[in-house]
Amino acid sequence: MSDTTVAELSHEIEGSGQGRSLWQDARRRFLQNRAAVVSLIVMIIIALIAIFGPLFAAWNNEEVDWNVLGDIASMGGPSIENGHYFGVDELGRDLYARVVQGTQVSLMVGVIGSLIAVTFGTLYGATAGYVGGRTDNIMMRLVDILMSIPYMFVLILLLVVFGRSMWLLFVGIGLISWLEMSRIVRGQTLALKSKEYVEAALATGVKHRVIVTRHIIPNLMGIIVIYATLLVPQMILTESFISFLGLGVQEPNTSWGALISEGASTLQYGTYWQLVFPLAFFIVTLFCFFFIGDGLRDALDPKDR
Amino acid sequence: MTTQETVLSVNDVKVYFKIGSTGLLGRREQRYVKAVDGISFDIKRGETLGIVGESGCGKSTLARAVIRMVPAHAGRVLWMGEDLLELDSEAMRDKRKDLQMIFQDPLASLNPRMTLGQIIAEPLKTHFPQMPKSEMREKVAAMMKRVGLLPNMINRYPHEFSGGQCQRIGIARALILEPKLIICDEPVSALDVSIQAQVINLLMDLQKEMNLSLMFIAHDLSVVKHISTRVMVLYLGNVVENADSDDIYANPTHPYTRALIAAVPDLDKPAPADRASLMVDGELPSPLAPPSGCPFRTRCPLVQDICVSEKPPLTETARGHSVACHFPTASPH
Numbered sequence: 001m002s003d004t005t006v007a008e009l010s011h012e013i014e015g016s017g018q019g020r021s022l023w024q025d026a027r028r029r030f031l032q033n034r035a036a037v038v039s040l041i042v043m044i045i046i047a048l049i050a051i052f053g054p055l056f057a058a059w060n061n062e063e064v065d066w067n068v069l070g071d072i073a074s075m076g077g078p079s080i081e082n083g084h085y086f087g088v089d090e091l092g093r094d095l096y097a098r099v100v101q102g103t104q105v106s107l108m109v110g111v112i113g114s115l116i117a118v119t120f121g122t123l124y125g126a127t128a129g130y131v132g133g134r135t136d137n138i139m140m141r142l143v144d145i146l147m148s149i150p151y152m153f154v155l156i157l158l159l160v161v162f163g164r165s166m167w168l169l170f171v172g173i174g175l176i177s178w179l180e181m182s183r184i185v186r187g188q189t190l191a192l193k194s195k196e197y198v199e200a201a202l203a204t205g206v207k208h209r210v211i212v213t214r215h216i217i218p219n220l221m222g223i224i225v226i227y228a229t230l231l232v233p234q235m236i237l238t239e240s241f242i243s244f245l246g247l248g249v250q251e252p253n254t255s256w257g258a259l260i261s262e263g264a265s266t267l268q269y270g271t272y273w274q275l276v277f278p279l280a281f282f283i284v285t286l287f288c289f290f291f292i293g294d295g296l297r298d299a300l301d302p303k304d305r
Numbered sequence: 306m307t308t309q310e311t312v313l314s315v316n317d318v319k320v321y322f323k324i325g326s327t328g329l330l331g332r333r334e335q336r337y338v339k340a341v342d343g344i345s346f347d348i349k350r351g352e353t354l355g356i357v358g359e360s361g362c363g364k365s366t367l368a369r370a371v372i373r374m375v376p377a378h379a380g381r382v383l384w385m386g387e388d389l390l391e392l393d394s395e396a397m398r399d400k401r402k403d404l405q406m407i408f409q410d411p412l413a414s415l416n417p418r419m420t421l422g423q424i425i426a427e428p429l430k431t432h433f434p435q436m437p438k439s440e441m442r443e444k445v446a447a448m449m450k451r452v453g454l455l456p457n458m459i460n461r462y463p464h465e466f467s468g469g470q471c472q473r474i475g476i477a478r479a480l481i482l483e484p485k486l487i488i489c490d491e492p493v494s495a496l497d498v499s500i501q502a503q504v505i506n507l508l509m510d511l512q513k514e515m516n517l518s519l520m521f522i523a524h525d526l527s528v529v530k531h532i533s534t535r536v537m538v539l540y541l542g543n544v545v546e547n548a549d550s551d552d553i554y555a556n557p558t559h560p561y562t563r564a565l566i567a568a569v570p571d572l573d574k575p576a577p578a579d580r581a582s583l584m585v586d587g588e589l590p591s592p593l594a595p596p597s598g599c600p601f602r603t604r605c606p607l608v609q610d611i612c613v614s615e616k617p618p619l620t621e622t623a624r625g626h627s628v629a630c631h632f633p634t635a636s637p638h
Contacts, residue, residue: 021462022417022418196409196410196413196414197414197416200478201416201427202374203372204401204431204482205428207398207431218418219416
């Protein structure tokens with residue numbers, strides 16, 4: 001620590017013209033958090049597997065291996081020789097290819113779902129908070145009402161009534177998760193709005209639109225990034241739960257939740273790998289996201305400054 | 306001195322804040338906080354008006370009402386003969402070029418995500434969006450030099466600076482448009498005493514150079530004495546005394562002003578024997594329910610019956626010296 005201060009001091013004495021922005025500070029703090037950095041690396045590996053995994057698969061995810069289908073419990077286990085690195089599922093399909101496919105779907109649900117939630121929640125919350133007054137009141141009461149609806153029940157009902165589809169799942173998850181985001185953003189906006197630098201900008205004659213984009217949003221970014229990272233695992237969990245109930249993604253598509261559900265139901269035949277591999281990916285990813293989110297919060301939290 | 310033109314003329318401005326909003330079910334009674342209750346004053350070109358008073362007396366609200374940061378209830382704010390309170394928002398935006406403000410908390414008034422260069426250039430960008438980048442950079446660099454910031458600091462962020470430096474940045478931002486009036490809302494009360502003097506002297510130098518008018522709000526009388534040409538004392542949203550700076554310190558007429566001046570500790574002079582009798586007890590009454598008659602009567606040592614029934618008007622007792630009291634200079638000082 002003393003080394004860095006000395007380095008910083010000499011840096012200042014030399015009078016280099018470049019300042020450290022808050023983002024640079026945050027990055028330095030994030031990189032000092034070992035758990036977060038390891039999680040980030042693991043997360044990148046998982047994402048790479050999702051993208052490039054199919055290239056290394058010996059089997060297609062839809063092919064049935066008739067050689068092992070007769071006796072999956074003893075012959076369908078993980079093996080390098082027959083190309084089933086993770087074994088096969090109960091229909092004789094390559095589990096590695098299936099897990100890669102499930103990873104793609106689950107990560108997509110998580111990332112797209114939280115992107116919808118973050119974008120919409122930020123716009124909604126920032127508008128309510130900045131405009132204030134009656135508008136704010138009406139907008140936030142609407143959020144309260146929507147929040148009081150038992151959304152899992154509604155989502156399941158929607159999936160049953162309109163049939164199971166990926167899009168409905170995206171929309172359903174995305175549309176309910178922005179509520180919390182909008183509350184957080186609104187609260188932050190209210191706090192930022194009364195900051196003296198916003199007042200200074202107003203006194204200079206800066207337009208409201210510019211104040212939101214130049215002064216409010218950049219100062220909200222920290223909390224948005226943190227919340228988005230913590231939202232992804234939440235999305236994945238919700239999707240997995242729905243899929244576990246058998247209402248989520250449809251065959252031949254799959255997700256971690258669907259794979260875990262299948263693996264759990266065949267556990268009694270001794271095909272442990274059908275549960276272990278998807279579950280391992282699932283748990284590792286969730287942990288990674290939580291650690292990364294934690295690291296980001298420590299790095300970006302303004303109270304630390 | 307009398308030939309100088311008046312740039313800002315504030316006329317009976319009132320700022321009331323409504324409290325007790327209408328609930329969902331039925332109306333609740335409307336009450337008002339009278340933050341500023343009919344204040345008038347003039348500022349001439351190149352002049353500094355010091356505004357003093359204890360916390361909650363409406364100093365900051367008055368300043369914000371002048372530049373329409375809070376809506377005024379009534380009154381007129383004549384800026385070079387034009388009523389600012391009647392301009393539409395577009396015209397007002399244009400006027401803001403001439404009216405700038407310096408804030409109390411130097412760090413909080415700077416956006417932590419912007420570099421010093423961006424912060425100082427923001428007013429230029431707002432009012433002269435077509436100005437070429439190079440010209441803007443030149444102007445920023447020149448202004449930084451003028452307020453005593455090194456050119457290599459231009460890409461630094463506010464959190465890398467000390468309070469005094471941050472206030473210099475705030476001053477540079479306020480001056481970059483070459484305004485005519487600067488409102489300083491307790492610009493030095495968050496700074497160390499040694500830095501205070503630097504910032505005050507910087508402000509005074511710049512004032513002389515650019516022929517600026519200042520509206521200087523403070524609760525530190527010695528600071529105000531140093532910088533002001535005129536001093537206005539506020540109490541509970543009302544002017545109690547308004548006079549030339551030298552005059553008011555030598556010759557305080559209102560009991561409240563006398564108490565304020567007596568409360569300033571002075572190492573060179575022994576405390577006046579009657580210091581205790583000059584002091585005021587108690588607290589500022591709530592502006593929600595101000596006392597009848599004279600606002601100061603609840604704490605005034607000289608209170609009489611007439612003070613309860615009648616509010617003393619601001620009257621000129623000597624040339625350029627106005628006071629709102631039924632018994633001005635009732636006791637020798």
